[in-house]
Amino acid sequence: MAERQYVKVSIEDRVAILTIDNPPVNMISVPVMNDLLPALNELFADDDVKAIVITGGGQMVFVAGADINAILQLKTHAEAKAIVTEVHDLFQKIENSAKPIIAAINGHCLGAGNELAMACHMRIANNRAMFGQPEIGLGIIPGFGGTQRLSRLVGKGKALELILTGDRITGAEAASIGLVNKAVPGTEVMKTAMGLAKKISSYGRPAIAAAVEAVNEGMQVSLSEGLEIEADKFSSLVETQDMREGLTAFLEKRQPKFQDK
Numbered sequence: 001m002a003e004r005q006y007v008k009v010s011i012e013d014r015v016a017i018l019t020i021d022n023p024p025v026n027m028i029s030v031p032v033m034n035d036l037l038p039a040l041n042e043l044f045a046d047d048d049v050k051a052i053v054i055t056g057g058g059q060m061v062f063v064a065g066a067d068i069n070a071i072l073q074l075k076t077h078a079e080a081k082a083i084v085t086e087v088h089d090l091f092q093k094i095e096n097s098a099k100p101i102i103a104a105i106n107g108h109c110l111g112a113g114n115e116l117a118m119a120c121h122m123r124i125a126n127n128r129a130m131f132g133q134p135e136i137g138l139g140i141i142p143g144f145g146g147t148q149r150l151s152r153l154v155g156k157g158k159a160l161e162l163i164l165t166g167d168r169i170t171g172a173e174a175a176s177i178g179l180v181n182k183a184v185p186g187t188e189v190m191k192t193a194m195g196l197a198k199k200i201s202s203y204g205r206p207a208i209a210a211a212v213e214a215v216n217e218g219m220q221v222s223l224s225e226g227l228e229i230e231a232d233k234f235s236s237l238v239e240t241q242d243m244r245e246g247l248t249a250f251l252e253k254r255q256p257k258f259q260d261k
Contacts, residue, residue, distance in 0.1 A: 051099055065111035121212065127183035152219075
């Protein structure tokens with residue numbers, strides 16, 4: 001992996017740890033995005049990586065927003081639309097990744113940080129972390145996917161409450177409404193996220209990718225169309241070596257040895 005200023009990457013047991021390191025609050029800025037996109041593309045292309053954990057540098061912050069000074073410089077509809085579209089494309093790339101991406105939320109997760117976390121497939125949070133979309137207090141609205149992903153995760157009413165009040169909630173509260181998968185003590189966040197990522201990585205790549213793609217694609221269409229997607233994904237796995245190994249190992253009462261083929 002290339003050396004980058006704002007994004008650090010390490011790999012452990014086929015799980016990549018991608019750390020956004022832009023102190024003091026790890027804000028999303030153009031330079032951060034310019035580091036994040038190529039880092040993700042390298043990990044997507046690396047066959048030795050089966051899952052990715054995204055976290056924030058330091059102990060107190062995941063990502064606490066976007067670059068306010070840069071937003072203040074925007075003067076026209078066209079300028080603003082170009083920026084938000086660029087971020088949308090980046091976050092869509094995360095959401096549509098066939099490799100599972102888990103957000104390990106170690107601290108404040110606000111504004112663009114919450115939008116980044118919601119683009120990930122799963123979220124593990126410090127139970128005392130703070131979540132929110134505070135944009136309304138700045139005279140704007142969430143622009144990096146917050147109005148769309150938040151309502152899909154927690155429902156229309158709760159999403160509008162959080163967006164229109166700008167209120168913050170704890171990681172424990174975020175877990176109770178379905179915004180995060182699990183809230184744990186701060187010292188357990190990375191351990192829990194890595195445990196989840198490593199468990200997923202122990203299975204065969206074709207099945208992992210098919211499951212992620214079936215869920216992602218199915219959410220964009222009707223149930224009947226989604227079932228057709230599922231049928232195609234399931235049927236494609238019948239031709240894989242991993243399916244034969246998984247079923248044979250079950251019948252032989254042993255652990256499967258998947259080859260990602």
